[in-house]
Amino acid sequence: MTLTESPAAPAPSSQRLTTAKAMVQGLELEMARDDSVIYLGEDVGSYGGIFSSTTGLLDRFGPERVIDTPISETAFIGLGIGAAVEGLRPVVELMFADFMGVCLDQIYNHMAKIHYESGGNVKVPMVLTTAVGGGYSDGAQHSQCLWGTFGHLPGMKVVVPSNPYDAKGLIISAVRDDNPVVYMFHKGVMGLPWMAKNPRSMGEVPAGDYTVPIGEASVVREGTDVTVVTLSLSVHHALDVADKLAEDGVETEVIDLRSVVPLDRRAILASVGKTGRLVVVDEDYLSYGLSGEVVATIADEDPGLLRAPVARVANPDVPIPYSRPLEYAVLPRPERIEAAIRKVVGA
Amino acid sequence: MTTQAPGRPTPPEQRPPEQPGLPHTPDDETRLGLYRTMVLIRTYEEAILREYHVDKGPGFDIGKGLIPGEMHLSAGQEPVAAGVCAHLSTGDAVTATHRPHHLAIAHGVDMNRMTAEIFGRETGLGRGRGGHMHLFDPDVHFSCSGIIAEGYPPALGQAFAFRRKGTDRIAVAVTGEGAANQGAFHESLNLAVLWNLPVVFVVEDNDWGISVPRSVSTCVPSNATRAEAYGMPAERIEDNAVEAIYDAAGRAVERARQGRGPSLLEIHTLRMWGHFEGDAQAYRVDLTDVPGRDPIPTYERTLKAAGLLDDEAVSNIKAEAATRVEEAVTFAKDSLLPDPADAGKYVFA
Structure with missing residues (x-):
């Protein structure tokens, strides 16, 4: 800051946020910065994401950019891939990682392989966000983590934030990455009001834009x-x-x-x-x-x-x-x- | 141009009544162009067939020779590629299948680099990482996928991006008739109508899903019926007729460009050769009829009767095609194989 700037209402340098709110704030900053960023998925519009991954984004960016999809994961994940190939930066939500079974072909045979198969000539700058994890009696088809499965299949980066600071920094890094990035958020770290939470689900988060490098523990x-x-x-x-x-x-x-x-x-x-x-x-x-x-x-x-x-x-x-x-x-x-x-x- | 938010579909009762497009009748120059494209494709497939079988012996070892691996050639399906792609510019997207060469050529994919890719060379479209089922040429927005029906969803995204950028570019998504029994096909049709995407879906019905005839796989006589159920105009074109394909594709492309949404064309075409090279086709009951159904001599006769072609013109067109194709084959053969040390390159950008 310089002395010539307006002294009125300085932005808070940090806030205390839940992991979900920190993730949304990262998305909001990226969507404001880059018009090519869109968010697609089931119940990501007026509901704000079943696990609060998109709360408020529809109001701010409208239905052209925050788009509720039909329950057609193959179609809308594939749509994200094609849009990414043509220069958009789609963030596509797979509501539960467990649902990969209905759309895995688009994920591992297309999203993850196109860059390689094209000898580096086609980029797929897409983020696949997905909720993982158990601990709240959701049963065998809604509680899995499956990051080992995603990690096993080559061609996609896989990030798994555990806290608000990393959630925001990693979503910003993921959106900016030219590779497909799978962003896996555990329902139990989001700080949801309707689920048991550890105090670490809430934390200090810088207000502005920052990144957490992908691949760094x-x-x-x-x-x-x-x-x-x-x-x-x-x-x-x-x-x-x-x-x-x-x-x-x-x-x-x-x-x-x-x-x-x-x-x-x-x-x-x-x-x-x-x-x-x-x-x-x-x-x-x-x-x-x-x-x-x-x-x-x-x-x-x-x-x-x-x-x-x-x-x-x-x-x-x-x-x-x-x-x-x-x-x-x-x-x-x-x-x-x-x-x-x-x-x-x-x- | 319709300007509706993708998240807010137009309810069916509020959609404008469907106006049938005007016929697209090819003029003389276009008719010759269709013929030239078909000849070029056939010449290409015959050259790949020839090169593919070099050094496959003794016997037939799929992994040996100048061109290893599965090889699905498109002889007989040229009218689809010629008739549809005649309406496209290089800014339009085409997603093809495991049998992609005819569409790649008709859409203007760089033939040298495509051939080098098929030969597994470093100069190939994918630097030898893709192969003949995985051809990507971003200069003309061409791609293909070896997984049945899974080329449809990415085409939706290309169409979505083209519209979002405010252009009138469109995506053409091609599958075979077997793909119409896959979930990806149905999800894609629903979403394309729902979001009014500028897509033309093409189903190449060559009667066979490898060895399974359509009568054993599909509960409806025409996939146009299925598409109409999703609320898009659709038609089935019989007899592999290139000018009928050109006409129907012209109307579908125009509709998509004008922002009026997707259409589907099912084209009854012909797989002249095996599913892949090495397929003995013992299952094939229609094989004796195949030579008589070859679309190229058929169209050649039509154009001769119309006074547009004579023997000399035919032989010139074929010679031009041969020159072009052999140049591509030479380019591929003269190119280096990739360095094994670089196998891990390009996993990530």
Whole structure:
């Protein structure tokens, strides 16, 4: 700011927002900045997104840019792809990641592959936003994370914010990226008034525009005894557990991956190099997924970094059950995280 | 031009009554152009056929030779490409199928780079990453997909973007008749009418979904019926007749350009050869009739009877096509294969 500027009503430098509101604010800034950004999906207009991912955007930008679609995921995700190819920057919402089954061809055979198949001549600057995660008894078809599945299929970046600051910075980065980016928001981190929430679902967010780099993990808690590599809602649980264990003298370092693709392998290696112990907490399925990929990163690079066997806390390859005690048994709840850390550090 | 928000469809009762478009009768120059395009496509497919089978032996190994992999050639389907693409400019989009060469050529895709792609060369449209089912030429907004019916949805997005930019450009989305039984087909038709998108849907009915005849796969005699149920004008064109295709496509393209929404054309065409090269077609009951249904000699006779062609003109047109095609084949063969060390290049921008 210079002295010649009007001194009236300075914009607040930061506000306290929920993750959902921070995400919407990022979208709002990008839509205001770039007329080619549009938002498409089911119930994203007057409803504002089932998980509040678009609240207020229709009022501000109108139905030409914030567009309710029919329940035709193949058609409207494909529409997003074609529009991106022709120079728009569509953000397309798949209401639940679980619904990928009805439209996966457009996602992995088209959105993700066109750039490669065209030898780099065609870009698909599109964001696919989608809600993930369980913990509120929504059953086996509305509770999955599936980031390992998206991450397994080449050609799309995959980002998974856990908090308001990252939600805003990552959505801005995603919109500006020339690649397809899958932006996966856990319902449990959005700070929704109708769902149990961790205090970490609300936080300080700078008012202006900023980015969080895609592919860069964040050390959200420093520690010396054990590294917990995790993401999304499990970051909240891991931090709670880390606070509790600190009372017993166990210093836990918590890494929030923030991006699944590209995976910040250097951050994982650096932390495990420091602590010598690794626990991976992943709400997705155990086998053939992210937790195995994190462990393989150590095995590939330097298994000698480990002073103890690793532990993985993930869904034990079970469809997510409806009944609360059953669901809690398969999710990486704080009790399971704590037990895994204690086992790895021998405490 | 209709200026309605895409999120706010016009209720059917408020849509203007459908005015049938005026016939598009090709003039003499256009008729010769249609013939030339068909000859160029056939010449191209015959050259690819020839090159494809080089070094496939002993026996037939699909992965060997100058052109490896599946090869779906479009001989017999030239009238579709010639008749539809005659109405397009390079600013219009075309999305094609696993059998894309005829449409690519008719829409003006760079033939050298397309051929180099089919030969898997670094100079190809996709630098050898795509192959013959994955041809992308952004200069003319051409793309294709190897997945049945899945080329329709991206075409909606291209049409959406063209309209949003305030242009009168359109998208032409092509599938085969087998694709009309896929969900993507129906979702796309609904959305295109709902949002009044400038799209022309084309269904190439070549009677066969690989080995399954239409009678075994499809519950309606004409997919035009299905399209009409979604509220768009549609027609089925019989006999692979290039001038009838030209006429119907002209009306559909004009309608889309004027902002009056999508149309569908189902064209009964002819797959002269196998589903892919190496297909023995033992299932094929109609094979003996095929030579008599070849659309190129048929149209040649028509144009000769009209006094537009004689033997000399035919041989000149064929010679020109051969020169053009062989130039492309030479360009491809003279190009380098990609460096294996670069296999990971272009996954991300």
